Amino acid sequence: MAQAPTETAAAPILIKERDDGIFIARMNRPERMNAMGGGLREALEDVWFEFRDDATLKVMIITGVGDRAFCAGADLRENDRKARELGAQSAQALLDAQRAAGIAPSFTANNFHLYKPVIAAINGWCLAGGCEMAMGCDIRIIERHAKMGLPEVKRGMGAKNTTHKLYFLTYLASGLEIVWTGDPLSAERAVELGMANEVVATGQSLARAMEIARDICRRPMAYMRYHKERVFQSVGVPLAQALAMEQRFPPHESEDYRRGLQASLAAKLPGWPNP
Amino acid sequence: MAKVSYTRQDRTARVHISGAQPVFDVQMRRELNQALLQYKADSDAWMAVISSDGPDFAGGPGEPATGSLREQHERYALWAGGYVEAWKPTLCAIQGQCRGEGLALALSCDLRVADETASFSTDFSGGAGEPDVLAAWLLNLVGAAKTFEMLWLNRTYNVHEAQRMGLVNRLATRGAYKPLPPEDGRFPMAVMGATIAVPQGDAITAALKFAEELLLYAPVTRNFQKEIALRSIGVPFHYAQTLELGPNPYASEDRIEGTRAFVENRRPVWHNR
Amino acid sequence: MASLTKRIDGNVLVVELARAEQGNALNLELQQQLAQTWQALDEADNLRVAVLHGAPDLFSIGHDVQELAGNASLSAVPALEMFPLHIGKPVIAAIEGPCYGLGLELALSCDLRVAGEGARFGFADPHLYVPYRIATVLLPRMTFMGTSLDLILSGRILSAVGMNEARLLSQVTSKGGAAAAAMDMARDLAQRFASPLTFRKRNIWSLSGMPLPAAMNLARMPRG
Numbered sequence: 117m118a119q120a121p122t123e124t125a126a127a128p129i130l131i132k133e134r135d136d137g138i139f140i141a142r143m144n145r146p147e148r149m150n151a152m153g154g155g156l157r158e159a160l161e162d163v164w165f166e167f168r169d170d171a172t173l174k175v176m177i178i179t180g181v182g183d184r185a186f187c188a189g190a191d192l193r194e195n196d197r198k199a200r201e202l203g204a205q206s207a208q209a210l211l212d213a214q215r216a217a218g219i220a221p222s223f224t225a226n227n228f229h230l231y232k233p234v235i236a237a238i239n240g241w242c243l244a245g246g247c248e249m250a251m252g253c254d255i256r257i258i259e260r261h262a263k264m265g266l267p268e269v270k271r272g273m274g275a276k277n278t279t280h281k282l283y284f285l286t287y288l289a290s291g292l293e294i295v296w297t298g299d300p301l302s303a304e305r306a307v308e309l310g311m312a313n314e315v316v317a318t319g320q321s322l323a324r325a326m327e328i329a330r331d332i333c334r335r336p337m338a339y340m341r342y343h344k345e346r347v348f349q350s351v352g353v354p355l356a357q358a359l360a361m362e363q364r365f366p367p368h369e370s371e372d373y374r375r376g377l378q379a380s381l382a383a384k385l386p387g388w389p390n391p
Numbered sequence: 392m393a394k395v396s397y398t399r400q401d402r403t404a405r406v407h408i409s410g411a412q413p414v415f416d417v418q419m420r421r422e423l424n425q426a427l428l429q430y431k432a433d434s435d436a437w438m439a440v441i442s443s444d445g446p447d448f449a450g451g452p453g454e455p456a457t458g459s460l461r462e463q464h465e466r467y468a469l470w471a472g473g474y475v476e477a478w479k480p481t482l483c484a485i486q487g488q489c490r491g492e493g494l495a496l497a498l499s500c501d502l503r504v505a506d507e508t509a510s511f512s513t514d515f516s517g518g519a520g521e522p523d524v525l526a527a528w529l530l531n532l533v534g535a536a537k538t539f540e541m542l543w544l545n546r547t548y549n550v551h552e553a554q555r556m557g558l559v560n561r562l563a564t565r566g567a568y569k570p571l572p573p574e575d576g577r578f579p580m581a582v583m584g585a586t587i588a589v590p591q592g593d594a595i596t597a598a599l600k601f602a603e604e605l606l607l608y609a610p611v612t613r614n615f616q617k618e619i620a621l622r623s624i625g626v627p628f629h630y631a632q633t634l635e636l637g638p639n640p641y642a643s644e645d646r647i648e649g650t651r652a653f654v655e656n657r658r659p660v661w662h663n664r
Numbered sequence: 665m666a667s668l669t670k671r672i673d674g675n676v677l678v679v680e681l682a683r684a685e686q687g688n689a690l691n692l693e694l695q696q697q698l699a700q701t702w703q704a705l706d707e708a709d710n711l712r713v714a715v716l717h718g719a720p721d722l723f724s725i726g727h728d729v730q731e732l733a734g735n736a737s738l739s740a741v742p743a744l745e746m747f748p749l750h751i752g753k754p755v756i757a758a759i760e761g762p763c764y765g766l767g768l769e770l771a772l773s774c775d776l777r778v779a780g781e782g783a784r785f786g787f788a789d790p791h792l793y794v795p796y797r798i799a800t801v802l803l804p805r806m807t808f809m810g811t812s813l814d815l816i817l818s819g820r821i822l823s824a825v826g827m828n829e830a831r832l833l834s835q836v837t838s839k840g841g842a843a844a845a846a847m848d849m850a851r852d853l854a855q856r857f858a859s860p861l862t863f864r865k866r867n868i869w870s871l872s873g874m875p876l877p878a879a880m881n882l883a884r885m886p887r888g
Contacts (some may be wrong), residue, residue, distance in 0.1 A: 196650060229629070233817050254813040263582060269616070270578045272609035272649030272659070274640040279619040280631050284809035286557070288531045288620065292501050293560045295616045296480065296605050299583035308829075309557070310808030328818050334790040335819070343816045346800040347809075352627045355872045358801045359744065373740070373793045377733040380791035386821055387762045387784055388687050388725050460886070467884040474880040517862030523883035526868045527876070533831065535872055536806040539775045540834045543754065543853060543863065556831065625875035 130159035131181070132166075137174040138329045139167050140322075146182040152245055153191025160249070168230050174340070175332045177325045178253065179237035183318055186238045186262065187246025192271075231341045233332050237321035238262045238312065243300065248278045251285060251311075254344065255328060257321045258303045258312040265300030284351060286310045336372045395422035397429045403602050404429075404436035408443035415449070415492045417465070423472030423496070431477035437610050437663060438602045439477075441500055442484040442595045449493030450514065467522045471495035474524075478618045478637065480605065484598035485509045485559070492521070498528035498558075501617065504587060504598040506563040509550045515542040531624060533557055554585065561585065561601055565592030568600065572607065575656045610663040611643040638664075667694040670701065675854035676847065677705050677714040684719040690746070690766050691728035692738065698770075699745035706751040712854040714748070716774060717758035717843045721782070726765025727792060740794040742766065747773035747798055749869075753860050754853060758846035759824075760839065764788040769798040772806065775865065776849065778835045779824040780842040785832075786821040805872050807831050 131142040141163050143150040150156065167176045180186045236242075236253040242264040250256055250264065258264065268274045274295070282291030286309045294301065294309075306312040316324045332340065350358035394413070398405050406426040413419065430439045443449050458466070471492050483500035491514035497503055513525055529538040533556050540546070553559040566588030572578050587597040605613070618637030626634065640646055645661050652659035669680045679701055681688040690698075705714050718724055732740055747770060748755040757774035763785045771777055771785075779785075787796065796816060803812035807830040814820055824836045837845045857863055871879045 192650070196654075233813075254810075254817060256810060263580075265580075265583070267578070267580075268640070269608040269612040270649070271653060272612055272640055272643060272646035272661075274609075274612035274615055276615070276619050276634075276636070277632050279616045280623045281809075283531075283620055283624065284628075284804060286808060287534065288624075289502060289560055290557050291620060292480075292617065294583065296502075296608070296613055297583055298578070298608060300580060302582045305583065305585075308555070310810055310830075313810050313814045328820075331790070331818050331820075335817075336793050339793055340817060342795055343800055344813065346795075346797075347804055347812060347816070348628045350801045351804050351809075351873065352623070352625055352631060353873050354625075355801070355805070355869050358873065359749075359797070370793075374733075374736075376791040376793040377729055380729045380789055381733055383789070383791060385687075385725055385762065385764060385788050388722070388764075390721070463886045467886045470884060474877070474884070476877070517857065517864045519887045522886075523864065523867055523871065524880070526864070527871050527879040527883045530805070530868075530872050531876075534806045535802070535869070536777070536834075537831050538868065539754070539865075542868070543776070543857075544834065544849065545856075621876055625873050625878065 128159070129154060129156045130163060132163065134173070135326075137172065137333050138326065139170075139173040139176040141167075141176065141178050143178075143180045143187055146180070146184055148191065149185035149188035149241055150180045150246065151188045151191040151194075153194035157191075164230060167232065167234075174232060174337055175329045176232065176234045177237055177322065177329055178234065178249070179322050179325070180239050183240055183259070183261070185240040185246075186236070186242040187249060188241050189244025189246045189248075231345045232337070233340055233344065235325045235328055237325040238264065239319075239321050241300075244268055244273075251278060251281050255325075256306075256312040257314050257316055257324050257328070258306055259318050259321045260303050260315055261318050262303055262321075263300035264306050264311055265298065266295050267298040267300070269295060269298040336376070338372070393422060394419045395426050397426040399433060399436050402435070402437040402606055403599065404433060404439040406430065406439055406441045408449060410444055412447070413443050413449045413493075415471070417462075420466070420469035420472060424469050424475065427472050427475040427477065430481070431475055434663075437479055438606055439479075439481045440484055440595070440598045440602055441481060441496070442598065445486045446508075447487030447493075448485045448489040448509070449496060450488055450490035470522050470524050471499060474499070476621070478614045479610070480602075480613060480617065482598045482602055484594040486594045488512075490514045495524045495528065498525065498532060502560045502601070503558065504561045504563055504594055504601055505550045505553065505559045506592060506594040506597070507550060509553070509559070509594065510547050511553050511558060512547040513541050513545055515545055517542075561587045561597065563592055563594045563597030564588050565590070571604070572658075574658055577656070578607070607658070608661075609640065609643075609645045609649055609659070610661050611638050611645045612640045614638060614663075615640050666697070667691070668697040668701065672711070673847070674851065675710060675712040676850040677701075677708075677711045678847070679714055679716045681716070681718040681724055684722055686728065686730075687725035687762070688718045688722055688767065689725055689728035689730075690742070690770065691731045694728075695742050695746040699743060702745070702748045702751050702755070705748075705753055705755075711753070712857060712860060713753060713850040714755045715758055715843065715846045715850050716755055716770075717846065718760065720760055720840050720843075722761040723757075723759045723763040723783070724767025724770065725762050726767045726789065727794060729789075729792070740792075741797065744798075746770070748775075749773045749798075752863065752865050754863055754865065756846045756850055758842040759783045759785075760842055762788070765792060765794075765796070769796055769802075772802050772832070773798055776834045776846075777827075777832060778837065778842045778846045778849065779827065779833050780837050780839045781824050782839045783824045783827075783842070784821050785815075785823075785827050787816055787819050788821055790819050
């Protein structure tokens with residue numbers, strides 16, 4: 117993979133690299149546990165669009181620099197300072213003022229129909245808005261020491277997109293337990309509850325995410341688009357309706373399809389034919 | 392002789408089924424339904440614990456599908472206390488056998504605390520005597536594959552298996568109470584536990600302790616999260632992401648209190664608005 | 665040479681995928697035979713439950729790529745009838761060895777799954793540019809969304825233990841034991857459920873993806 121630039125004070129707050137169709141974004145504000153301040157929030161908002169709109173990019177990995185934090189969520193101190201600058205008199209006014217000033221409370225990748233795969237390599241503390249961001253990804257690889265949690269309830273906050281998404285990630289009761297206790301999950305528990313896909317050793321989440329990204333890149337992008345789109349469009353509707361939904365899928369005369377068949381004939385599947 | 396009582400202490404309501412062998416009949420269903428509606432209407436109650444005298448939680452052989460059309464209607468409508476939408480938490484304390492209609496009652500609660508004696512089975516027969524309420528809950532709690540397994544194979548799951556499947560949130564264990572976080576409002580970042588320790592290791596005390604711990608945090612957030620979670624079921628994904636449901640915590644006074652308490656090093660005092 | 669063999673054991677229909685030399689690849693003929701089998705199962709008064717299995721070390725590798733490559737007018741999208749989703753009687757899949765692609769979809773569309781510990785599950789062929797219509801719909805309703813997306817997008821192979829942790833299996837047996845365990849399960853079901861209506865399979869599926877108030881209304885509607 118591409119050589120990582122040195123993480124100095126001069127390095128960008130979101131380090132972006134490309135590796136043959138794989139787009140790697142690394143949050144680089146370790147001294148603030150990648151809390152979304154100091155321009156990181158804006159950089160993150162832009163990066164999803166950059167990934168979405170670049171046809172040469174097939175899969176994205178989001179992670180944090182170092183082993184302390186993936187992303188600890190909103191930068192409360194910075195938000196609080198900005199809110200006081202806005203001089204809001206009541207909670208509703210505060211909310212309106214924040215929206216107007218662009219400090220929107222919640223953010224996930226699923227908000228805007230991103231149908232290319234995203235992998236979160238969770239290298240440390242993954243909390244609140246950071247956890248929401250990880251939950252907006254398709255696959256989550258979590259390091260043994262890392263923790264995921266949604267502590268908003270402890271401070272009177274709470275994001276609706278996250279709670280809604282929890283139902284699909286971990287089903288009803290576990291989801292409510294996670295947001296009502298506000299306690300972080302250990303890596304093992306996160307996998308047990310469906311919140312993460314796989315536990316890896318400390319320092320290994322990016323490497324593992326790269327392996328998975330390369331596997332993903334072996335398939336045509338239209339395959340990814342069709343299946344991810346269909347998964348999100350088929351939930352939340354009755355089964356019969358979901359089965360009846362048709363999405364455009366390239367016809368069987370397509371080049372990619374026929375080429376794929378030839379490649380498949382030449383290849384071997386794991387465990388078949390028998391050794 | 393009342394079978395179900397509703398009481399409240401501070402912010403925690405208790406819906407308690409009395410009697411050594413609770414059996415679901417017309418009277419119990421009506422009283423359960425009344426108690427749940429009372430919790431819904433009681434604005435001073437922010438949390439409810441549903442429990443029974445034991446040794447088994449509730450359940451047992453179902454009734455045959457007899458009776459007039461009106462009786463059948465009522466049995467179905469008020470099965471396991473009926474479907475009551477209260478946008479605030481309900482916790483179920485489970486000991487012994489939790490089966491059939493008793494399981495349906497337990498699953499209609501948001502969280503479940505069970506002790507080592509607890510066991511779970513659906514007692515499904517598919518006959519006209521029982522509605523499809525268990526299936527409706529199981530699909531949302533354990534997924535379709537486990538739903539068919541639980542209903543058709545009618546296995547009995549112990550509390551550990553139930554916890555692995557997401558049916559039980561906390562196991563009541565015997566031990567000293569875990570102290571509440573200190574008064575300076577600094578909530579510790581310990582990982583989410585799987586057990587609640589109480590001196591007798593019983594489910595009811597553990598559920599009440601769990602309620603006490605949850606009450607440390609913001610009620611508006613909790614209620615909002617429950618409303619979102621339940622009301623976006625069966626709503627297409629992207630549409631649900633845009634829905635404005637429930638009270639907005641960011642517009643609540645409790646949100647300001649949450650931040651202020653953090654800055655002032657004290658426990659927040661919530662007002663549920 | 666039949667691609668599929670059937671036998672009757674009491675009230676249980678035992679269906680065997682019989683193209684082991686071709687990896688039990690689900691060619692058009694096998695798909696059609698499966699569709700006919702499920703139809704016959706649904707209509708037969710004396711049959712309550714079915715068990716579907718492959719060879720002792722092979723369930724199915726999925727699409728018949730050779731057939732598709734040799735016939736440019738053949739669609740890779742199978743008819744929905746090859747899956748037993750729409751019938752009222754349960755089908756238990758007994759899985760050993762590879763269970764890939766369309767074969768995995770077939771297994772997922774069964775009501776219960778038993779697997780031997782050597783079973784392997786996944787969308788293993790990265791060259792197959794085909795739509796998995798059933799998997800995309802069923803997986804998120806049966807298991808975690810993260811697991812669903814991972815399986816479909818990355819081509820990860822899950823072991824029987826992994827599938828079990830994803831709540832997708834009802835039993836894991838030692839290698840070669842799945843078919844026998846599935847038979848035990850089937851005989852038990854056939855004995856305890858006197859009428860196929862009591863499985864309530866279609867009714868239960870109709871509650872999936874339904875808002876709770878509507879689902880509760882439907883669930884609580886008394887039956888005549």
